Amino acid sequence: MWLLLLVLLGLILLYRYYRQSQILGNLSDKYVFITGCDTGFGRQLAKQLDRRGMKVLAACFTEPGAEELKKETSSRLQTVILDVADSQSVTAAAKWVASIVTDKGLWGLVNNAGILIPLCPNEWLKKDEFRKILDVNLLGTVDITINLLPLIRKSKGRIVNVSSIAGRLAICGGGYCMSKFGVEAFSDSIRRELRRFGVKVSIIAPDFFKTAILNSTQLKENVTNTWKKVPQNIKNDYGEHYCQNYCKFIDAMCSRGSTKFTIVTDCMEHALTAVYPWTRYSAGLHAKFFYMPLSYLPTCVADYILGS
Known part of the structure; x- marks a missing residue:
């Protein structure tokens, strides 16, 4: 009996591995737009997808960030300056993307741009300080996505939203956790809305990585x-x-914090290139074996563990 169960489990895991290892063809024909490419995950992913031959459209917050990225990548990669908290900047970037992808549509959107400050006890902050981080992490993600949706629907493409373990467990004060909980809700709702169009939405939930914000x-x-x-x-x-x-x-x-950004960017790449992408990726050992399991436990248990 136990042997039969073990064989069945092995077959299930084997099938799961086979299914998730299938990668799309014609990747060199696909355009991917990534926000927050000055540093960290965005920069690493832009270089990673460029090496795979994909057509990367990298949005940077600063000119120096864009120039440095272009020096490290091929001529296929194109950059644009984008402030995700500024609707005019978002609209201009969306028009720029549309002018490049034309009738092919946009295969992938990676909403990666984000900030962490202010990170403080809630009572110490004012409303405007909460608004600042929500404008970037949450409303910026919403704005970019809505502006680019017609292009993504056209290609039946992918949306990859960077959340966090702090989007499942409120581990700190300030607007960061609220913004990431919001990203989770937005991702879930828009995934269900877009299923009929063949668009897939994935959530990346990293733990601690030594990016510029940490x-x-x-x-x-x-x-x-x-x-x-x-x-x-x-x-x-x-x-x-x-x-x-x-x-x-x-x-x-x-x-x-880990310096192995590829733990996260490999998840992003899989979400963009796999035939059957995951809905959720827990990136990092802390995410997989502590924070995500903890989020399923009774609230009193999570409160006690996080409080201590």
């Missing part, structure tokens, strides 16, 4: 600067030790 010095500096502006009555309630402990929490979080 900079402990900048994050702690933001915490201490915010603490200085907090009203005295709130400072009295929290105490100086709370600010110090929060900075220690940031140090601990950043110390877990």
